[in-house]
Every structure is written in C-alpha cells, then in structure tokens.
Amino acid sequence: MAQVNIQNIEKFFGETEVLKNISLSIEDGEFLVLVGPSGCGKSTLLRMIAGLEDITVGDISIGDKVVNNLPPKERDISMVFQNYALYPHLTVAQNMGFSLMLARAPKAEQERRVNEVAVILGLTNLLERKPKQLSGGQRQRVAMGRAIVRDPKVYLFDEPLSNLDAKLRVAMRAEIKLMHQKIKTTSVYVTHDQVEAMTMANRIAVMNAGRIEQIGKPLEIYDNPKNVFVAGFIGTPSMNLLAATVDLSGNAPLAVLSADLSLPLPLDTDLKEGQKITYGIRPEHLNIASNGAPVKVNVIEPTGSETHLMLSFGEESLVLVARDRVALSPGEMINVAPDLSRVMIFDLESGDRI
Amino acid sequence: MNLVESRTTTTIIYIILAIAAFTALFPIALMVLNSLKTTPEIASSPLALPLTPHWDNYTHAWQGAKFSKTFINSAVLMSMTIFLVLSTGSLTAYVLARKKIKAWKVITAYLLATTTAPIQLFLFPLYFGFAKLGLINNVFAVSVVYCALFSPFSIMLLRTYFLAVPKELEEAALVDGATPWQVFSKVYLPMVWPGLLTVALIVGLYTWNEFLIATTFLQASESRTAVVSYFLLSGQYSTDWGDLMAGAMLVTAPIVILFIFLQRHFIEGMTGGSVKG
C-alpha cells in the first residue's frame, strides 16, 4: 500500500504538450478515477505512473520513492489494460502467474497464489484454458486476476470495462468496487465514462485538454462543478448551459436568454446589470410549472423510470427530466421553471463558476 | 467474386488458365518422365512413356553426383543458415518493428539497400579475403554469407509479424516485471512462430537452391552442395540425359514435397511485403 504523488508533471510528444502542469496526490487506499473526453491526457498520465511513458518535467513518487527513472517492473504496480493484454500462447493460470514466473518464485508458491486469486474471481474452472476460449467477461476477470496475483502497491486501470457490453460493464463495475473495498489497495482508474467515474470513485479528477479541471468526491463534483466544462461533462443527460444576460431592472433578477424568454436568477447572487453569463440548470432540476417560461416540446423520450423532454425556444434547446409520466405530444407549448436553489451561474467568457 | 458469368466466358477463362498451368507443368513432367528412360529412348521421343522404368538412372545419378555426401552438406549448410538467420534476424526485426532504438530508420534503409546490391559488388573482395583466412570450403563461413544475404528480407518479413503483436502485451509484461530480454523471448517469440516457420522455409529453400555463392566458395568435392555437384555432373557428361533427369528429380523432390504440404507458408513468405495496399 502506498500513496501516489504527482508533482508539476508536464508531458510533450514532440512539439505538442499533452499534459500541462499536473499536480495530484492519491491517498493510501484511495480509489481515484481520472475521467475526461478522449485525448485529454488521462491515459498518458496513467502510463506515466506505470512507467510506460517517460516524464518530460516533474516528479512522480509511489510511497516515499521518486520513480521517475525506475522501469515499470521496479515500481511495484500492476495494470489492467483496455484490451486485457492476455498472452494468447499461455493458459489462464500461466497468464495469472506470469509475474511470479518472471520473478522465479517457487512453483508451489506460484500455484498457491494463482489458485487463491482464481477462487476470489471464480476462475478456478478455467485455469487450463487459453484466452481465446474465454468470453469477454472472463478475459476481463483474468486480466484482473493477473493484477491481483502480483499484490502490488498500486493498481492502475486503463479503461478496463470499455470493451464489455452494457450489462456486463455494470456487473464488473460493482465487482471491482467490491474488491477494492476488500483489499483496499491504492487504485488509479482511467475512464471516459462519467457514470463509471461517479459510481466507482472515492475521488474523481476531471481532466480536459491536458489539465485537471477539478478534483473531488463524486457528489461534490456533481453538485458544485467549478466550471462549465465539469458541469457539462458530469451528469446525464448533461446540464443545460445557456448563454444569457443579467437583467436586474425588475423585482427579481432575471437571466435573459432571448427576446422572448427569461429565466429567474437566485436572489442572493452578486451579479451586475448586463453581465454576460452562462446559465446552468440540470435537466432534473427543471420543472413543468404553469407560471414558468414558455417553451415548445420537440421530442418525448420515455425511459420508463423517467421521461426526457427535448424542448426549444427560438434557436436554443433545453432538456427536462420529469420523474412523473407526462401526457404531452410533440409541438405542444408548456411552461417550465428551474429549481432556483440548483441554478449555477458561470462567467460566459472564462467559464468559471460565479 | 460470385457474379454469374456466362458459360462461354467461364469456359474461355478456364481454357486460358489451363494453358498457363500446362506451360508451367510441361517441363517438370518431361523431367519426371525421362528420368525413367534410357538416352536412346529419350532421343526417339521425349514425350513417350518409358517401356520399362529404368530405376537404375537414380542410382547412377546418386553415385555420380556423390549425393550421399553432398545432400548432407546441403542439409548442414541449410540448418546452420536457418539457425543464424532466425536467431539474429528475429532480434533485429523486433527492434525495428517496435522502433526500440533511434537508429531504426537508418538501419531499415541500410538493410533494404543491401537487398538491392548485386552480389558482384562484394563478391570479389569477400572471396579473396576468405581465401586469405582459409575460409574457402568452410560450410560455416558460407552460412554466414547466406545469413548476410537472406537476413534483410527475412527481417522485413518478420517485422510484419512482430507488428501484429498488440503493443499492450509488451506493456503488460513490463509491468509484470519482465526484462527487455524476457519481453522478447517470453512474449514475442512464442507469438511470432508462424513467421519464424515461414522464414525458415524460405531461407531453407534459397540455401538449398543457391548456386553462385555455393559454386564460388565450396569447391572441394567433400564440401560441395547437392546443387553444385549436380551442376558439375551435368557438365561432365552431358549426354546421359536419363541419369541427369533422375539427378534433377533427386535434388528437386524434397523441396517440392515440402512445398506442396506447406504451400501457403511458402507463397505468403515469398510474396510477403511485395503487395502494397
């Protein structure tokens, strides 16, 4: 067990800067998820922790040791890859015991460890099979098993569930979480799927364009996104983000979205007349209310448990999630109002939360 | 293609392809047929079937070309060359495929350049140098020459097999604690064996058939290869064509049999890298 410290990391591929001054410390026993759109640098950061990419500037330490110049095998880590990276010429047992075999551990010890882990993962019956004879979920389990057998200080996961079908992904998600609760080894998990991030993480680091936008507990990030990017990235359907101008001339402050549509602003905001803002409201915090703003219903998507309404006013569009079933038809006009306590205001230019 | 073609079109196509096949097989058939005939029989008609098969043509050829000795020479030369090419070539192919060193581009270009160099460009100094070092008639020295000749194309071919191995396997092995040597020997080598087999077959074929280097560097009768001793036999008394065809059969048969069983490896290997997508 160990903590991982990342200090002022920068990474260049030739001329392009893929990581810009990243600092991050991962506590001992923590499950940290790096999430962000593809190309944001999350995988590169993970691979730098693993020692598969070199560090252009900065320091990475695992435990108390700076590992910048250590090869992967001396970092005491293990990694689960997106495509599992199982050796096709070796059996499941040999795949799982590969690191012990390389370390020339005694045969009996190798067998004991592999069997132990196989029991945990329910792989006992498959030990003599080759990867080709396994299903996707089983391969995923073997890849995990290989990581566990090594009993490392830190687990690294590189989008390990993205090749599984939706149902299996949900099951494996829970399984990984359960296992982490049991063995409590520091883990760094990379994904582009914000649902995975929300459900699995102790803490999430949201990355974008080579920077960490925000670090925090899942619900903290959901409830208090620091900027427009995090607000839009976390949550499905994603937050409604609308360009607006502040109007303080009336009784209550308003955000003017267009000539014929305004939405109320919280009373206690510190905004100036005419200020340009981005008005953010999550679809589930938008309600149908007779005294609300008039919008047109375009598409109705019943998901069973809730109903998604695609709404529009002028050129702009809005999404509303209703818990109850609604009796509406496309083309109808309805009135909507936000839950004022949940409205988030961002600066239009910088994107930062106000 | 599964389009419906008219009957006549199909027939014409098959006739053309059959003529081509006949052309390819005809001289080979002449070799088979006449290896069992006496010279007067051949002279009366090379196309006629033998009255009685003259199997003793084969014993004559076997003794005449000293095949009991020269076949072994060829086999030894072949094994040594295959071993050298595979052991040195697979290492280089791995490094070039995975761009492990900065000079990979230069090395690739150099190796490609040597495949296009005429043998005469280096043959003369090499011969007189070997002569000075007493390496003429040395089978091992010749296998090193073959290794230099056949390595570049073998490396280019093996390179494609190494490229087909997912990079993540190497990374997983590194994380699992493998040294660079273990990554190569425990992860890559077991996965590229079809490539190694293909290269072994082709290098074996080329070595078995090679003439210019063999005739220049292996002149003594006890170190000659089968092909060279057949060449000398056919030069000596080029009148007994029955014996000569029997000898030709003996030299060719092992390769043709191997080819028929493993034709896909041969064809893929020899045409590999030539098809540009």
Added chain:
Amino acid sequence: MHRLFVIPTLLINVSIILIPALLTIVLAFYRWDGISDPTFIGFANFEKLWGDRIFWKALKNNFIWTAIFLVFPIAIGLLAASLLLIIKRGRTLLQVIYFLPMIIATVITARIWQGMIYNPQNGIIALLNQYGFELRDPLSQTSTALFGVAVVDLWHWWGFMAVIFFAAMRQVSQEQIESARIEGANYFQLMRWVLIPAIKPTIALMMIMTVIWSFLVFDFIYIMTQGGPAFSSEVLSTMAYRKAFYELDVGYAATSALVISLFGLTAAFFYIRIQNKEGVE
C-alpha cells in the same frame, strides 16, 4: 539493451556486404590478380571498360533483358491474376502450379530446358524437327542465345508475378468490383478502371524490382551459355565474374561490378523510398 539486439545482424551484414563493397570501390582503381600486391592505376580500368566492345555488348544485353522482363512477366502475371479473380473453383491449385517453377533450383531448370526442350538430339526441338520443322538449339546461335535463356527465366518467373498480383487484387474491395460489373463494365474496362489503378503501387514496386533484378541476372546465363556463343548472351554480371575468376583481373572485375551497382542503385533509390514510406506509417 535493445542496441545489443541488432548487433549480430549488423556485424554479419557489415562484414560480409558493406566492407567488401567498399573494398570493391577501392579495387576498381587497382590492377590486381588476387594473389600478388595490387597496383594503383587510377582510372585505367574505367578507360579500359569504356573501350571494351564486350562491355558495351553486355550492357546492351542487360537493357534488352530489362525490357523483356518489364513487359512479359508483368503482362502475363496481370492476365493470370485477373482471371484467377473471376473463377470460383481451383484458385489455390492453379496458384500452386503457377508457383512451382519458382521453387526449382536454377541449375535444375536450366538442365531440363537444355536437355529436354532445346536439345536438337533428344529434346522437344528434335521431335518437332521430325515433323518437318527446321529448328536449331537457340542457345547455340549468337542471334538467339540471349532470348533462349530469357524464355527459360521467364518460365520460372511469371508465376511469381501472377501470385503477387493476385494477392494484391484480392485486397481490392469486392464492392468496387461488383458495382463495376453491375454498371456493365466488361473485362477490359474492369482492368483499366478498377483493378490496375487499385494495385498500381504493387505494379510499380514490381517494375522497380524487375529493373534491379535484371541488372543482377547471373545464374541462368552463367549456367546455360556462360555468356556465349561469342559473348552474344554476355551480361555485366557474367562478364565481371569471368574477369575475376577466370582471367584473374580482379580490379577490372570490380570496375564492372561498380557499373552494375550504379544501375541497380538508381532503381534501389526508388525502392527504398517506397518501402520506407510504408515503414514510417
């Protein structure tokens, strides 16, 4: 660590090919019989080559050879490959048959043709002459010797081209071919507008290789005619070989070898460019 991996290959390659090749360049400026000390003679070997009738004859033969092999094997190969693409059954068998001559040793192929086909006493030529033809062994005539050898090399070679082109054509998308057929393209239109453009890179590579190989051609000519009769089938490589090992004029042989390499080098330049382009991707 990985630098060590390439050392065996480079060591062997440099000592067998590069160093002797550089020595050949040096030798071209010396008179040497292979035994006694070499004498520096400047450009004398080059001047001798310039005035050597046989050199010009050999060079001309190399060009003729290149022309023959740029046309026939590629044309036959394209035809056979495209027909293989149309048929449904027997592709593998036919490919194996076409490829067979390629795997037979040059010496064997040469002797089969010399004894069984060209031989005026007991070959196919003798048989045809019994039916009233008046054919002679092409290898014994100065006017036909080179072509006689070329036919044998062609026999051994065209199948290789057919198999390569077939492999390339199979990579052309089925949809392209099928839609062309549905739109009413006949065989020649299909070749002209779909297949040949699609495999152009392969054809270009094969043409470059043909030029390189044509300047290297040695085995068939050395085995079947030794460049004769009367140097009529001499090419640069057989000439260089004879100068070195029969006339022990190693310096002069080196000079000829350099000239061969110059022609090969031009083609090789394009070859490496094509190959490396692929390697970089």
